[in-house]
Amino acid sequence: xxxxxxxxxxxxxxGLDGVPFHLLKRLADTSVMPRTAGIIAEGGLRxxxxxxPPVSSVSWSSFMTGANPAEHGIFGFTDVxxxxxxxxxxxxxxxxxPTFWDRLGESGLRCTVINQPATYPARRMPGAIxxxxxxxxxANSVWPAEHLPALERIxxxxxxxxxKARQDPDxxxxxxxxxxxxxRQAARYFWERERWGYFQVVVTGTDRLHHFxxxxxxxxxxxxxxxxxxxxxxxxxxxxxxxxxxxKEQPAGQEGEGFVLLSDHGFTGVRQDVRLNAWLxxxxxxxxAKDDPTSVADIAPGTRAFALDPxxxxxxxxxxxxxxxxxxxxxxxxxxxxxxxxxQLECDGERAIARVFTREEIFEGHKLDLAxxxxxxxxxxxxxxxxxxxxxxxxxxxxxxxxxxEDAFVWSRLPVPDEPEIADLAxxxxxxLCG
Amino acid sequence: xxxxxTLWFTGLSASGKSTLAERVRDILLERGMNxxxxxxxxxxQNLSKGLGFSKEDRDINIRRIGFVCNLLTRNDxxxxxxxxxxxxxxxxxxxxxxxxxxxxxxxxxLDTLKERDPKGLYEKALQGEIKNFTGVSDPYEPxxxxxxxxxxxxxxxxxxxxxxxxxxxxxxYIPATDGRGYSEEEEESIKQRLxxxxxx
Numbered sequence: 001x002x003x004x005x006x007x008x009x010x011x012x013x014x015g016l017d018g019v020p021f022h023l024l025k026r027l028a029d030t031s032v033m034p035r036t037a038g039i040i041a042e043g044g045l046r047x048x049x050x051x052x053p054p055v056s057s058v059s060w061s062s063f064m065t066g067a068n069p070a071e072h073g074i075f076g077f078t079d080v081x082x083x084x085x086x087x088x089x090x091x092x093x094x095x096x097x098p099t100f101w102d103r104l105g106e107s108g109l110r111c112t113v114i115n116q117p118a119t120y121p122a123r124r125m126p127g128a129i130x131x132x133x134x135x136x137x138x139a140n141s142v143w144p145a146e147h148l149p150a151l152e153r154i155x156x157x158x159x160x161x162x163x164k165a166r167q168d169p170d171x172x173x174x175x176x177x178x179x180x181x182x183x184r185q186a187a188r189y190f191w192e193r194e195r196w197g198y199f200q201v202v203v204t205g206t207d208r209l210h211h212f213x214x215x216x217x218x219x220x221x222x223x224x225x226x227x228x229x230x231x232x233x234x235x236x237x238x239x240x241x242x243x244x245x246x247x248k249e250q251p252a253g254q255e256g257e258g259f260v261l262l263s264d265h266g267f268t269g270v271r272q273d274v275r276l277n278a279w280l281x282x283x284x285x286x287x288x289a290k291d292d293p294t295s296v297a298d299i300a301p302g303t304r305a306f307a308l309d310p311x312x313x314x315x316x317x318x319x320x321x322x323x324x325x326x327x328x329x330x331x332x333x334x335x336x337x338x339x340x341x342x343x344q345l346e347c348d349g350e351r352a353i354a355r356v357f358t359r360e361e362i363f364e365g366h367k368l369d370l371a372x373x374x375x376x377x378x379x380x381x382x383x384x385x386x387x388x389x390x391x392x393x394x395x396x397x398x399x400x401x402x403x404x405x406e407d408a409f410v411w412s413r414l415p416v417p418d419e420p421e422i423a424d425l426a427x428x429x430x431x432x433l434c435g
Numbered sequence: 436x437x438x439x440x441t442l443w444f445t446g447l448s449a450s451g452k453s454t455l456a457e458r459v460r461d462i463l464l465e466r467g468m469n470x471x472x473x474x475x476x477x478x479x480q481n482l483s484k485g486l487g488f489s490k491e492d493r494d495i496n497i498r499r500i501g502f503v504c505n506l507l508t509r510n511d512x513x514x515x516x517x518x519x520x521x522x523x524x525x526x527x528x529x530x531x532x533x534x535x536x537x538x539x540x541x542x543x544x545l546d547t548l549k550e551r552d553p554k555g556l557y558e559k560a561l562q563g564e565i566k567n568f569t570g571v572s573d574p575y576e577p578x579x580x581x582x583x584x585x586x587x588x589x590x591x592x593x594x595x596x597x598x599x600x601x602x603x604x605x606x607x608y609i610p611a612t613d614g615r616g617y618s619e620e621e622e623e624s625i626k627q628r629l630x631x632x633x634x635x
Contacts, residue, residue: 055634077634087635089617089625123605134625139594145602146584162631211632273633309635387635399633 008109009433011258012246013200014239015063015116017056018207018401020266021047021409023217027236032229035240039256045411049421050265052362052375053310054405056117056133056207057090059264059422064099064116066426071365072097074118075372077134078308078386083322085297085306092119092131096367100426101125101198107434109197112190115158115183116202117264128194130186132202133159147190154185160205165212166398172212173227176205177234184238191245197433201242203235210267214401218269256413258432264422266407271381272347273397276307277388279345285338293388301325305338305373309386310403312372313338320369335373342376347394352382377405438468439508440608441501441533442599444517445526445578446541447570449551451587451595455541456517458596466609468513473500475518488567494525501529508533521569523576537608539599540581545570547588582606 016024025045028037051062051069053076061067061074069075073096078087095118101111105126113119113129120131122143130151131141135158142148157179165172180203187201209231210217216224217232239261246259277296280286289300296306299316304326307313315331315338318324326334339356346352355377363371378384382394383402410420414428442459444452456472463470475496479486483499486492497520504514520526530536548570549557560568567573583602585595603609617625629635 077629087626089622091617121601121605124607134628136621136624139597140601140604143602143605144582145598145605146581148598149584149586149589159628162628165631208632309629383633385633397633 008197009258010196010246010249011198011260011429011433012242013198013260013262013429014242015060015200015202016206016235016261016263017117017202017204018210018265018267018403019263019409020268020404020407021045021263022407023267024263024409027229027232032232033236033239035236035243036261039239039243039259039261040411042256044256044413045409046416046420047406048262048408048410049419050403050405050408051422052357052377052405053312054265054377054403054408055310056204056264059408060117060119060132060202061095062421062423063262063264063425064101064119065095065097066100066423066430067097068363068365068423070359070363070368070371073367073370075370076309076312079370080296080308080314080321082320085295085299085321085323087295087297089134090118092121092123099125100430101127103430104198104433109433110195111198112194112196112200114186114190114201115204116200117204127196127198128190130156130190131158133204135159147193150189150193151186154182154189156182156186160208162208162212165208169213169216169224170227172208173224173231176209176231180205180231180234180238184241187238187242198429199246203238205231206235206263207267210401211399212401214267214269217401258414259412260414260425260429261409261411262422262425263408263410266404266409267401268380268404268407270383270397270399270402272352272383273385273395274345274347274352274378274382275385275387275390275393275395276311276313276376277386278391279342279393280305280307280313280338281391282393283338283341288388295388296386298388299323304334307386308372309384311376311378311384312386313342313374313376315373331373339374342374345393347382350379350382352378352394354379378402380404438511439513440535440537440603441504441508441514441516441529442537442539442603443504443520443526443529444515444539444541445520445581446587447543447545447548447575448519448556448568449548449553450541450543451585451592452517452519452541454592455539455585455587455595455599456515458592459599460515462596462600463513463609468609469511470513470515471507472515472517473503475500475516475520478518488573490522493519494522497522497525497529501525501532504529505533508535519569519575521573521575523578526578535608537583537603537606538578538581539583539585540578542577542584542586543588 110127115132117133120135121140160175216228287300507514560571
């Protein structure tokens, strides 16, 4: 007599960067994404909150750690050095807590992760990883390096050329399709080659499409609408392929178990940029030491607050920043004053700010000292910026889309809270695989 | 915290082990690390003088190099071993002994090696003038668990070196190029990417 071997559980997570709940639902309902429609048909699709502020680096870091930004330490694509105020760019190495992939590794499960933002440079992990945005060189994006030649043979592309996207929208669409195809080939390669228990691939082209060509996604009369839908059909085909590969090896009766679809934030159309540093300057909180500031490093003494992308406001507290001038005991009062005034900010005759959170409301963890004092969330159509360029608070933009906070999505048969946030998902995945 | 480790280059004669070992040594020295190279050819002239090329003698030679690498590694030195080391069992023995052990497999096809043949050894081996010549008349067991595989027939030296350095950085055996994680040039590239998407 032989002992029955318990079949090991596996999980496959497909990330669609910047795809809002309402859009995914509509594309599924209108047959643009038939495979996705089939997957979500029996329920389980939920609207989900992104991390705050709602940018990929923060949200995906919250996903991969299951932690609050004040625990994992990633608050944006940029930070400032406290002494010099020079911008710095957090790396994967700045993540202050382990990923749930590390935890799975400790349980003997190998993970394959492809193209998740905020994982550059690639580092040793239990399995294999290919870094996503802001990955620079492919050689530093792949762990272990033995996979590099295969990715080079595929002609793997980390990202589309966003620099050209604005001038050449049709070129962007070509680039999106080609990049997705190399992502698909890389997924196939790792699927077959790696002995994984957890597999994750993130499509970031959706976010790029929305930034530059949101109207092509939303407006049926847009000249590029058909091509935008064609891209979504290709994304749907990829999701379908992953579903099929996954279920080839799943026991009967477990359809969909362990398969997760999610996005890291939502998207909507943009009408105007709202330059928070210009507003802080106009409101008397910020002064520059020169006429043409290039970053917050150019603030003058006496500056009481400054902003970083996308809606982060730091009070320039003495002892926390090199040129800090606000006494720590006055910081809270100043912060509340700024929050109150910010809510009155108008662009285009409309209130631009929907909510302003204080750090204590949304952040909790040992990195709280690094967190912004305020995080503002705009109303749809007004994109918050931390640029130091320009003196106009409300300005036109060449982008068509902007991130939203409350309109990400998740589809999963694993337990998910009623009002999920992206950091909630890690626990359920680990529990499913190791519990 | 331990700083030492052993970087072990394995591959057929003329596959580029010594060249890469020297390049990597120079980079690590520039980064302020203590580095020693134990090159198979050099070791055979002193530490292993008198040993031949039978399997037994080869095993003794590789064990000796492994022994010295272990001493260096545990004293926070980066030990670079560059030897054909054809047999998996002895390489694995060294891995077990040393622990912080990174294998670089210098892969190269025989035709390219014959073309290179800087010491004329392949020609002599093929004519039967040299016995027990690895890859011709003696086996080579490619590593299955190498941390880095460089294909020196296809890659240029710099690409292979970058791959090795990147792996050592990823394994946290050596610090990244810059304390903040990015060089100035890389920061400029990142800024541009973030600007392109309206993130700064």
